[in-house]
Amino acid sequence: MDITIPDTVIMGNEVIAVSNGLLVNTIDNGDTKTFQWRHRYPIVTYYVMAAVSNFVHFQDMFNGTSGESFPLDYYVFEDDLGISQQGVVDMPEAIQFYSDVFGLYPFRNEKYGMTQLGFYGAIENQTNTITNNMSPSWFDVSVHELAHMWFGDMITCADWHHGWLNEGFATYAEALWAEHENGPNGYFNNMAGNEYWQGGTLYLQNAQDTFNIFQSIIYSKGAYVLHMLRGVLGDEMFFEGVLDYAQNPEFIYKNASTEDLQNVFETVSGMELEFFFDQWVFDEYFPIYRYNYAQNSGNSLYMTIYQAQEELYNRRPVFEMPVRLLIHFQDGSDTLVTVWNDQQTQSFGFDFEMQVTGLEFDPEKWILRQAQFDPGIQVGENELIPITKAVTIYPNPTGNFIELTLNRPTESWQFELMGVNGELIETQVYKKQSVKIDLSRFPGGLYFVKVITDHQFTIVKIVKTSD
Numbered sequence: 001m002d003i004t005i006p007d008t009v010i011m012g013n014e015v016i017a018v019s020n021g022l023l024v025n026t027i028d029n030g031d032t033k034t035f036q037w038r039h040r041y042p043i044v045t046y047y048v049m050a051a052v053s054n055f056v057h058f059q060d061m062f063n064g065t066s067g068e069s070f071p072l073d074y075y076v077f078e079d080d081l082g083i084s085q086q087g088v089v090d091m092p093e094a095i096q097f098y099s100d101v102f103g104l105y106p107f108r109n110e111k112y113g114m115t116q117l118g119f120y121g122a123i124e125n126q127t128n129t130i131t132n133n134m135s136p137s138w139f140d141v142s143v144h145e146l147a148h149m150w151f152g153d154m155i156t157c158a159d160w161h162h163g164w165l166n167e168g169f170a171t172y173a174e175a176l177w178a179e180h181e182n183g184p185n186g187y188f189n190n191m192a193g194n195e196y197w198q199g200g201t202l203y204l205q206n207a208q209d210t211f212n213i214f215q216s217i218i219y220s221k222g223a224y225v226l227h228m229l230r231g232v233l234g235d236e237m238f239f240e241g242v243l244d245y246a247q248n249p250e251f252i253y254k255n256a257s258t259e260d261l262q263n264v265f266e267t268v269s270g271m272e273l274e275f276f277f278d279q280w281v282f283d284e285y286f287p288i289y290r291y292n293y294a295q296n297s298g299n300s301l302y303m304t305i306y307q308a309q310e311e312l313y314n315r316r317p318v319f320e321m322p323v324r325l326l327i328h329f330q331d332g333s334d335t336l337v338t339v340w341n342d343q344q345t346q347s348f349g350f351d352f353e354m355q356v357t358g359l360e361f362d363p364e365k366w367i368l369r370q371a372q373f374d375p376g377i378q379v380g381e382n383e384l385i386p387i388t389k390a391v392t393i394y395p396n397p398t399g400n401f402i403e404l405t406l407n408r409p410t411e412s413w414q415f416e417l418m419g420v421n422g423e424l425i426e427t428q429v430y431k432k433q434s435v436k437i438d439l440s441r442f443p444g445g446l447y448f449v450k451v452i453t454d455h456q457f458t459i460v461k462i463v464k465t466s467d
């Protein structure tokens, strides 16, 4: 891009022209000047930018841990120079953090920068975000626009139906930065700001109406859907999937759709994720849970979950999700169990040895949901199948061997042996429905056996009596 402007000074500052990429030449034409900017990466039309003003320019450098090095160029109005310099102090740290999570900064042969805009807002123009404000209080916006360099700029939504891929990732990146800065509390507090209760699908139905694309749903619910995907897959698989997506040669410097994202996460996890994207991206609203629980004299705990959104509002009857339950015991200890909830009314049973004093439903809000304890919901162990019945473990207590039998056929399943504090001791994948497992090399004591099938996992406590 060549930008020719009058050779002028306003209020003591030379008027200059900025754009994407690098300034390679400034030509003096007498009364005018020509600024030659060159950008050598693929770019979508709506991220092309030019700005002309009497900017003050300041610069920083990014030196990444992988050896990459490029300038950070900021163009601001003179009055805001001090506050802007304060506001971008952490930018190199944010670039390093996102490089670690998403892969190297996409435009590392050129630059990153921001240019100040005279009215409210910010747009992630490629290598040169325009923003109203670079002050420290706007750093959330600054990291949002930075994250867009990966999601939006490098990987552009295939069309505006999938605009949530741009805004969802950039908004979720704000929560990841909050987690990086302030730990889990920072993360969960940030995500609480993204709860979205309105109707409409995340998949934008009307992509023709250009004034109606950037609705709050694609930011808030977009971020929440990524948060929920993390909840379903667990941190390891989720971040592996994010990196695979953000470094996929099929998408980088090109486009991606919701289906592309789903495929990546299905490949990484080996899970069928159609149910997840169907209900959260292509359908509306969220589950409204009612739950109740009771314990029998043998200390087995039974609980029932009912999804009330159909009865209340005539919305889709079932959202299929893993639900975390934090269970408190008489001695002050607690344990977190996860049940796979895929029916409108569903009951679960757990074998505990202690008196349960309380149960918290999805305490960290891994699901966009409403939930309420409802003592009116029937819980009776007679009509319930305890979750432990999904797998038979014999004998328990045991000596050196246990035999595990899955009560429903499955292609393959995973066995995990965990210590009394939940630490993983051994893991193995089996295809046979019934296997004999040798425990002879482990000392006697309490263990947990976790059996993971397609959509369900079951944890059973076992006692090994002999060394």
Ligand SMILES: [Zn+2]
Binding pocket: 144, 148, 166, 167, 170
């Ligand atoms: Zn954005």
